[in-house]
Amino acid sequence: MKLDEDVLVFLILLFSWGEYLWELYLSLRQLKIYKTNNTIPDDLKEMLNEESFKKARIYGIDKSRFKIVKEFYSITLTSIILYNRWIYVAWHKSEEIGATFNIAADREILISCIFMTFVTLFSFIVNMPFTVYKIFVLEEKHGFNKQTVGFFIKDQFKSLLLSLVITLPIISVAIYIIIAGGNMFVAWLWLFTTVATVLLLTIYPSVIAPLFDKFVPLPDGSLRKGIEQLALTLKFPLSQIYIVEGSKRSAHSNAYFSGLFGAKRIVLFDTLLEKYDEEKKVTTGCADSEILGVLAHELGHWSCSHIYKSIALTEMNLLLLFSAFGFLFKYSTLYTSLGFPAAQEPVIIGLIVVLQMVLAPYNSLLSFFTTALSRKFEFEADNFAVSLSYPEELRSALIKLGKDNLDYPIYDKLYSLWYHSHPTLLHRIENIHNQVSNKKNE
Secondary structure, three states: OOHHHHHHHHHHHHHHHHHHHHHHHHHHHHHHHHHHOOOOOHHHOOOOOHHHHHHHHHHHHHHHHHHHHHHHHHHHHHHHHHHOOHHHHHHHHHHHHHHHOOOOOOOHHHHHHHHHHHHHHHHHHHHHHHHHHHHHHHHHHOOOEOOOHHHHHHHHHHHHHHHHHHHHHHHHHHHHHHHHOHHHHHHHHHHHHHHHHHHHHHHHHHHHHHHOOOEEEOOOOHHHHHHHHHHHHHOOOEEEEEEEOHHHOEOOOOEEEEOOOOOEEEEEEHHHEOEEEOOOOEEEOEOHHHHHHHHHHHHHHHHOOHHHHHHHHHHHHHHHHHHHHHHHOOOOHHHHOOOOOOOOOOHHHHHHHHHHHHOHHHHHHHHHHHHHHHHHHHHHHHHHHHHOOOHHHHHHHHHHHHHHOOOOOOOOHHHHHHHOOOOOHHHHHHHHHHHHHHHHHO
């Protein structure tokens, strides 16, 4: 084997382990905070008691330990796959499977579909122990899991099947474009993925989401009237308000709006609605006014065009990635370093190696940038809710949701900077307070 082939694999593994060690360092910093900080922040003392704060701290410790173990497992498995050239082994096995169905090895698109099915199933199986542990041990221990074993199995297989149904046609068309597109394939590939992304975003609310959860219209009442009035005031193109039965899956709460073009729908998790938990003898969820505060925040994302800005950023990134792929994918060492014989250069392998491995440093920097941008968007949405005179409702809702979701409010600065797409609860409360003060001083 040539030296440069070994060097390429070594560099990929070096960066992967470097990133892992950096994230392990951050996780250990946060774990120390979970273990040592027992004091409720002053801004939360009115709504958090010692018991709920302790529960959030223990939940944070358990999640952090789980994350550390899972990431070590992931980086170790990746290293074994690359060191033993299992990617080529999987490709060769795909050719053998294709041969049993009279599919010649030179029919690259069909072999690629077999390969991706093989890889998807492998990933599904090797990660299943962690999926099961997270839901039925970690989340169960802290009172969040609502899934039965039957529901879980059904949900997992639906997700697996849907992933293949969506992914394989997209991959097939992409490979065809790269093979047949000539010197312009980057432009055609970018155009195709743009159309596919917009199509998936458009059909997701009405076609894909209902495959997993039941959506029912929000009944008439004060909450519905309040939401409709808020939408009317903002000229938000509201078509329907739904409640999704998220409680069959988890006790966590959320709310969002969907619809890329034209009329949009607002979706509330049933766990977001205020109710008395007979088993735990506590009231969970938010009052109607607080839900309106949460929705004022969500509609702030719409008013500030955050969705379209995010899509534009994604499209710019795709164009850069595809351009880099077009420049690098014919470099033969990319394939021989993974065990492929000379002159065998499957397009799907080039996509995986270039986009996920060679460009991993770029992807990490981009992830850091988009995480920071997301926090900026969240602050802007909070500010929008404050401008609509919902500061106290939003603040109260954030604290209640944090309490219901056992969100520990204290985070290490570096950990938060690297991971958090949303500002921490304390930062959001501080920002709301500052916005109110600024309004009073105007």
